[in-house]
Amino acid sequence: MELTRRDTVALGVATMLATAARARAAEPDTLVSGDNLPQNLDPHQIFDVPMQGYALNTYDTLYRYEGNPPDMLPWLATSHTTSADGLTWEFKLRPDAKFHDGSTVTAADVVYSFQRVLGLAKAPAGAFLPVLKPTGITAPDATTVRFQLEHSYAPFLAAIPIVSIVNPRVLRPNEKNNDWAAAWLASNEAGSGAYVLDPKTYMPLQRVDVTRFDGHFMGWKENPHPVHAIAYRPTKETSTRLLALMQGSIDWTDSYLPVDDVGQVAASKVAHVAKDQDMRVFLIRMNNARPPFNNVNMRKGFAHAFDYDGFIKDILKGYAQRDPTPMPNTLWGFPKGENGYDFDIKKAKMYFDKAQHEGVNLRAPIEIHIQEALEQTTQAAQLYQSTLAEAGINLKIVNDTWANLTTNCARPETTAQMWVHWVSTYFVDPENWVGQMYDSQFHGTWKASCWYKNATVDALLGKARITIGQAARAPLYEEATRMIVADSPDIWIYNTVDLRGVNNRVKGFRFCPVGGGTEVRWVQLTA
């Protein structure tokens, strides 16, 4: 039989379609993560939720948060001691931990790692810079690390898991102009974690490949069938992410699965939704330093004008837990019995009338800034717009970016009038929320972007920061939080229930508010 050109083309197309991967694109022992990636790979430069997901798999820390609610477990350190005045902390290291190059993790490496964090002075340093100098970190012997604090700082231990321990033997040869090898580590890895990066295939925000480190100090006995490799392939678009999950080409999504998609995923045979109570507070900020929110009655009116139940039950379909304070209601230090503000337009109008008598111009439009990519910020703003309209307030919705919003928080005059965001778990201590959000010493940071100032609250938070022991600190945070709620500087809406689409072949998923369950060493992939 003679083949014409047309036949050849038809045959080629048919072959291509026949060989196209009808089956899932994933490989049997490779977990494909569709979650977001950090902007670069240096855990001492970047300190956000995507970095937690990456660093938990490639780096180790002295202590590590596991479980929900999170427990702080010994990791590279086996134990620690604190002096009576809370100024000296000593950590004993396990002797058998190895970096990926085979060298032993020593106390000197821990000293280098903390000094590097302080030297780079980027985001992860924020928790340590006020209390720790590079010379205050020493290694009396190969397995002991000593921290001498400048003054007592109770959240110090809670912040210890922030710092990934890096290998100076790998970094020092790559240092340029005293940069602590920051340029090199941004696209390489120098850790001891359960997985090892393949730097050759790395593409920022697009592609990360890691493979299992057989020599990890924890061993793999707890997980007889661990995942061999993790392929990070973030999906930018929500629709593509959902399709990729349903098709089986990613094993999990990020933890912001839209509630409208929950039913579809849950009904599928391919995937399910992991629903976990997080410590991530969703709130609407008000700029207390500028009109009209420098008026307490205006703020209280706004607090009563948000339809909390409508948002949680109707829009979020119940996948959130009402939280009337800035503290996660699952954390110690949460003021029990505090109900905050309810949705009541009559009360809102009453407060608005009071504010008007005090000189507030109710007719001036108010801007609320949202991030369109984060659907809930838009939904919250739209709902708010409609309820505020009932009270005669004109709310304008402005689309913005995280970079813009946070950088504008440096000064009160550039900070948005209102904006919507979450405060996630960077370390498990009330300091992460109420401490850094409402103590005026943090003015100029995005967390403190409401510009709230109350001398009594500052004093309480300052005292809680230097008081040793959770039992003694908890009442201080409870009292401070009640006072903050009474002043109504922000509108606190809910504590998040994480919604992550997970392929059914993934077993052993362990959620923790730090990292959102993306630590893969516990995970298995079934056929």
Add this chain to the structure above:
Amino acid sequence: MIWFITRRLGLAIPTLFGLLVITFVLIRSVPADPAAALAGDNATPAQIAAIRHKFGLDRPLYEQFAIYVNQISRLDFGVSAFSGRLVSFDVRQRLPATLELTTTALLLAVVIGVPLGVIGAVNHNRWPDFLLRTTSVGGIAIATFWLAIMLQLLFSMQLGWLPLRGRLALGLAPPPGPTGFLLIDSVIAGQPAVFWSALQHLILPAITLSLGGMATIARFTRAGVLDTMQKDFVLYERAAGYPRRRLIWIYVLRNSVVATVTQVGLLFGALIAGAVVVESIFDWPGIGDYLVQAILTGDYKVILAVTLVIGVIYVAVNILTDIAHALIDPRLRSG
């Protein structure tokens, strides 16, 4: 011809400098602080101020611009705030993906759009012409993101014929190659599996991206051919018994494509702009997606570099278009 090309190249320099000035001023007019982007989340104001000083971001704007122009004259685009790598490295890594996508889309648009336009013109006011006019309006009007999702649903989810996202199947490494175009490099490296996978991954994004351009080219070609067919020389050649197919596809088409060629030059710029959306939906690791991330993170060095690179490509394509014009119509060489 050499003088013609030299003159076109000379005009490109002020164009690109103007682009640089406008982009620099616009980016720095936005209130976002690049130092804060460099410092990252949870940085204190003191940390941000230290970074601002270190990178000279507290200097006057004209001084910063002079430093930047000096840097790029040495092809030094600086370091990306978010990736921590040289911007030139990131651009080199991602640009081929975008060019492979846009070039394929452009080829599709031309290869399909031109014949469709000719068929429409030849069948003026008959059903093929009506069909072309209706579908081309649809092709221009259709929203890229909607079309992309529909194609994903049909060809990836329902039929399972083509991949949903990405540029290459999991487990396949890009071949080392001179061009960065996976289709070409895989052929050079003799890796048919990579070629096949790259081709499959390219189809849906390229079709999505090409549709609007295809419709535009079809309409321009149709109009051009219709106009040419009214010319005397066509009447004469028809009367002389010239074969119809040869007359239309060679003589009429050559005299009709000047407007289409102009459109192709302009279309290339539109395709690069359109690639931003397509790359995002198909997780295509190109420069458009890189630019979006840079905008979201306030990484102004990346924004400037990518804008400039796209500008250079756009100018280059338009110079090539001018040259093509001159080749098609020698009268333009003296103009």
